[in-house]
Amino acid sequence: MRRFGLIGYPLTHSFSPSYFKNKFEKEDIQNTEYKLYPIEEVSQIMTLFESDILGLNVTIPYKESVIPFLDDLDMSALSVMAVNTIKNENGLWVGYNSDIFGFENSLDFDWFENKPKRCLILGTGGASKAVKKVMDNHEFETIFVSSSGNGMAYNDIDKSIIESVSIIVNTTPLGMAPNIEKYPLIPYEYLSDQHLAYDLIYNPEKTVFLNSASAHNARIQNGLPMLKLQAEKSWEIWNS
Numbered sequence: 001m002r003r004f005g006l007i008g009y010p011l012t013h014s015f016s017p018s019y020f021k022n023k024f025e026k027e028d029i030q031n032t033e034y035k036l037y038p039i040e041e042v043s044q045i046m047t048l049f050e051s052d053i054l055g056l057n058v059t060i061p062y063k064e065s066v067i068p069f070l071d072d073l074d075m076s077a078l079s080v081m082a083v084n085t086i087k088n089e090n091g092l093w094v095g096y097n098s099d100i101f102g103f104e105n106s107l108d109f110d111w112f113e114n115k116p117k118r119c120l121i122l123g124t125g126g127a128s129k130a131v132k133k134v135m136d137n138h139e140f141e142t143i144f145v146s147s148s149g150n151g152m153a154y155n156d157i158d159k160s161i162i163e164s165v166s167i168i169v170n171t172t173p174l175g176m177a178p179n180i181e182k183y184p185l186i187p188y189e190y191l192s193d194q195h196l197a198y199d200l201i202y203n204p205e206k207t208v209f210l211n212s213a214s215a216h217n218a219r220i221q222n223g224l225p226m227l228k229l230q231a232e233k234s235w236e237i238w239n240s
Contacts, residue, residue, distance in 0.1 A: 001031050001032070001033060002031060002032040002033070002054055003032075003033055003035070003051070003052060003053045003054060004020070004032070004033070004034045004035075004053065004054060004055045004056065004057075004238065005034055005035040005036065005037050005048075005053060005056055005057070006034070006035075006036055006037065006056065006057040006058075006059060007037045007038075007039055007045060007048070007056055007057070007058055007059070007062060007066075008038065008039075008058065008059035008060055008061070008062060009038050009039060009040055009060075009061065009062075010038055011036045011037075011038040011059070012177070012178065013176050013177045013178075013201075013203045014036060014059070015202060015203060015224070015227060016034065016036075016057060016227075016231065017034055017035065017036055019227070019228065019231055020034035020231070020235075021034065023231075023235070037056075039062075042062045042065045042066055042069065043069070045062075045066060045069055046069065049069075049093055053088065054087070054088050054238060055085070055086060055087050055088060055234070055237070055238035056085070056086040057084060057085055057086075057231075057234055058083055058084045058085070058086060058126075059084065060125065060126075060127075060173055061125070062126075063082045063083055063084055063125065063126025063127065064081065064082050064083075064125070064126045064129075066083055066086070066095070067081065067082075067083055067095060069093070070083065070086065070093050070094065070095045071092040071093050071094060072092060072093075072094045072095070073094065073095045073096075074094060074095065074096040074097070076096050076097040076098070076100055076101075077095040077096050077097045079097070079100075079133060080097055080100065080126075080129035080130055080132070080133050081129065082097055082099070082126035082127070082129040082130060083095035083096065083097060083126070084096075084097055084098060084099045084126070084127075084130075084230065084234075085097065085098045085230075085233075085234040085237055085238075087237055087238055096234075096237050097130060098229075098230040098231075098233035098234045098237065099126075099127055099130035099226070099230050100130045100133050100134060101229060101230060101233045102130075102225075102226040102227065102228075102229035102230030102231075102233060103130055103131055103134050103226050103230075104134040104137070105229050106221070106225040106226040106229055107134070107198075109138055111196065111219070112166055112167070112196075115166035115194060116164055116165055116166045117138070117139060117140045117141065117166070118140060118141045118142075118143070118164055118165040118166060119131075119135045119140045119141070119142045119143070119165060119166070119167045119168075119169065120142075120143050120145060120157070120161070120162075120165045120167070120168040120169070120186075121135075121142055121143065121144050121145065121151075121169050121171060122145045122168065122169065122170045122171060122172055122184045122186070123144075123145070123146065123170065123171035123172035124144050124146045124148065124150045124151055124171075125171060125172070127171040127200055128144065128169075128171040131169050131171055131200075132144075135167075140167075143161070143165070145157065145184075145186075154184070154185050154186065155185075157186050157187060158187065158190075159187065159190045162186070162187060162190035162191060162195075163190060165195070166194060166195060166196065167195070167196045167197075167198060168186070168191075168195065168196070168197050168198070168213070169198045169199075169200070170184055170197075170198070170199045170200060170201065170207075170209050171200050172184060173201070174209070175199070175201055175204075175207035175208050175209055176201045176203065176207075177203045177204055180204050180207070180208070181208065182208070183207065183208035183209045183212065184209055188212040188213060188215070188216055189216060190216075191213050191216040191217070191218040192216060192217055192218065193217040193218065193219070195213070195218040195219065196218065196219045196220070196221065197209065197210055197213030197214075197218045197219070197220050197221075198220075198221045198222075198223075199220075199221070199222050199223060200223040200226065201222065201223050202222050202223040202224040202227055205222055205224070206220075206222065207222070210222060
């Protein structure tokens with residue numbers, strides 16, 4: 001049996017097992033499983049490393065804290081110092097980042113023509129680094145917003161800030177199931193049809209963040225296309 005899985009905590013929100021189960025059935029991939037490993041401490045990954053697992057995905061909150069437990073990093077992970085894919089390479093555990101591929105290929109950059117090349121990134125965790133990398137690649141200025149003092153404060157976001165950006169990306173877990181009533185505190189009333197509100201969350205399909213943005217005519221997108229793209233990239237990495 002070829003074993004793969006996902007580490008993070010909690011994992012009640014995860015779509016990955018059903019995605020890979022459907023993939024394995026559809027493509028007739030035999031003797032392969034993908035399981036959830038909800039570890040409460042990142043150090044518990046060492047137990048998995050001692051098993052026969054061939055590859056892992058990494059989600060909140062371990063995309064950065066897992067790095068010291070790895071033997072090496074691919075250039076994709078080095079470029080952002082965040083890991084969402086781990087591969088067992090002959091007993092060495094190597095970190096990769098397929099979030100970059102997933103986010104970049106889920107966006108229609110033609111839509112931003114004649115709009116400000118400026119992006120507001122809500123949150124400063126591992127996923128935010130991949131978002132920044134992609135926006136940097138497309139020559140967008142990025143502004144991090146954080147409640148922990150690592151960027152602009154939420155209460156500093158005003159009308160002029162909102163009007164100066166064309167895309168707002170929520171990389172925080174605010175609004176993720178089961179806590180679907182939560183949302184980032186930004187002034188949604190200043191959004192318009194000149195904005196894209198992108199939520200990396202995909203469960204629920206429409207978060208309060210997306211519904212609030214849509215109510216002010218903003219274009220909206222959830223994280224499901226990115227998830228599927230990064231999952232396929234992870235599968236490619238594990239099997240290359």
